[in-house]
Amino acid sequence: MEAPDFVALAQPGIRALRAYDPGLDLVALRRADAAGVLVELGSNENSHGPSPAARAAILDSLHALHRYPDPLGGDLKRALAARHGVDVARIALGNGSHELLMMLAQVFAGPGLDVVASRYGFAVYALAAQAAGATLQLAAPLPAGDPMARGHDLQALRAAIGPASRLVYLANPNNPTGTWFPTAALEAFLASVPPGVIVVVDEAYLEYATDPALVSAVSLLDRFPNLVVTRTFSKGYALAALRVGYLLAAPGLVAVLERVRESFNVNGPGLAACEAALADADHLAWVRAKNAAEREALQDALRARALAVSPSQTNFLLVDFGRDAAAIEAGLVARGVVPRPMGGYGLPTCLRITVGTRDENRRFLQALDEVLA
Numbered sequence: 001m002e003a004p005d006f007v008a009l010a011q012p013g014i015r016a017l018r019a020y021d022p023g024l025d026l027v028a029l030r031r032a033d034a035a036g037v038l039v040e041l042g043s044n045e046n047s048h049g050p051s052p053a054a055r056a057a058i059l060d061s062l063h064a065l066h067r068y069p070d071p072l073g074g075d076l077k078r079a080l081a082a083r084h085g086v087d088v089a090r091i092a093l094g095n096g097s098h099e100l101l102m103m104l105a106q107v108f109a110g111p112g113l114d115v116v117a118s119r120y121g122f123a124v125y126a127l128a129a130q131a132a133g134a135t136l137q138l139a140a141p142l143p144a145g146d147p148m149a150r151g152h153d154l155q156a157l158r159a160a161i162g163p164a165s166r167l168v169y170l171a172n173p174n175n176p177t178g179t180w181f182p183t184a185a186l187e188a189f190l191a192s193v194p195p196g197v198i199v200v201v202d203e204a205y206l207e208y209a210t211d212p213a214l215v216s217a218v219s220l221l222d223r224f225p226n227l228v229v230t231r232t233f234s235k236g237y238a239l240a241a242l243r244v245g246y247l248l249a250a251p252g253l254v255a256v257l258e259r260v261r262e263s264f265n266v267n268g269p270g271l272a273a274c275e276a277a278l279a280d281a282d283h284l285a286w287v288r289a290k291n292a293a294e295r296e297a298l299q300d301a302l303r304a305r306a307l308a309v310s311p312s313q314t315n316f317l318l319v320d321f322g323r324d325a326a327a328i329e330a331g332l333v334a335r336g337v338v339p340r341p342m343g344g345y346g347l348p349t350c351l352r353i354t355v356g357t358r359d360e361n362r363r364f365l366q367a368l369d370e371v372l373a
């Protein structure tokens with residue numbers, strides 16, 4: 001029997017969808033890297049590693065591998081509530097924040113409705129909008145010449161919001177640009193948005209921020225019931241393998257999301273490790289300081305090579321080579337350094353480089369010098 005045309009059978013939003021592109025094939029690259037010296041700077045992972053307390057909590061959780069985890073994630077939620085000074089009813093846990101970003105569109109977007117995002121934003125926003133069958137409205141970024149060029153233009157985002165808009169996704173700081181806007185600017189933006197439009201502020205990189213003008217939007221939740229803040233344990237907490245993220249929002253919004261949440265969407269070792277990681281404030285502060293120092297050093301080193309580097313409050317740098325970067329990317333990979341190609345983001349002259357350890361950054365620069373020579 002001939003297989004049916006499964007694409008034609010799929011829902012309209014899915015037909016036009018392309019699966020999330022995770023970048024270069026790391027499994028194949030690692031297999032080919034017999035010496036084990038691959039420098040992986042493609043996925044904004046935290047090279048400094050998680051809190052030792054998180055590792056200990058995972059080991060401790062293994063006695064219960066045959067049990068389902070707490071379906072409510074109660075202990076972790078209470079720890080998060082205490083950390084952020086909010087009620088537990090404001091928190092939802094996700095299998096990574098990716099899952100929560102998808103759920104938000106599943107619940108609030110749909111055919112005939114708009115989802116608004118910036119031209120250079122996280123690829124998952126477009127995926128979420130399309131999968132829900134909604135129309136993605138892309139707002140122009142800040143123009144060349146602006147210090148935060150290619151970052152979010154909050155005025156353009158506001159102008160892109162229309163009567164059919166239900167959701168706005170914006171990351172602060174932003175991926176893939178690394179740029180940010182002050183929390184005061186977000187406050188003014190939120191005040192201008194109609195209450196029926198849900199504004200999702202993705203703070204995946206907030207743990208890395210060192211600019212005092214950039215603080216979490218969590219402080220604005222009381223004033224703006226249409227605000228959703230998403231966070232993750234994948235970046236600053238260095239627990240990407242566990243897939244744990246969370247969001248903070250109005251209790252009513254959380255309650256509606258809970259209707260579509262998969263039962264047991266967060267695994268037991270993940271719940272235990274994140275609770276332990278959250279309690280280790282010293283480790284997080286160490287990571288932040290270490291990353292900030294390396295970020296600045298790497299930025300300086302790249303600019304000293306006359307390369308255009310976007311300002312960043314994250315653990316990565318967007319580097320513009322002013323010409324198609326595919327050959328540079330290939331040259332780096334051939335030398336065992338893995339960057340993130342940006343063609344899929346519409347930035348073919350750029351590469352996104354995770355800020356690694358001092359040694360990783362040194363090896364990246366050495367490979368880059370060879371490639372550019």
Ligand SMILES: *Cc1c(COP(=O)(O)O)cnc(C)c1O
Binds near residue numbers: 175204231240244
């Ligand atoms: C890495 C990242 C996330 C985190 O995804 P998880 O699913 O929590 O691992 C979310 N948003 C942005 C912008 C990111 O870069």
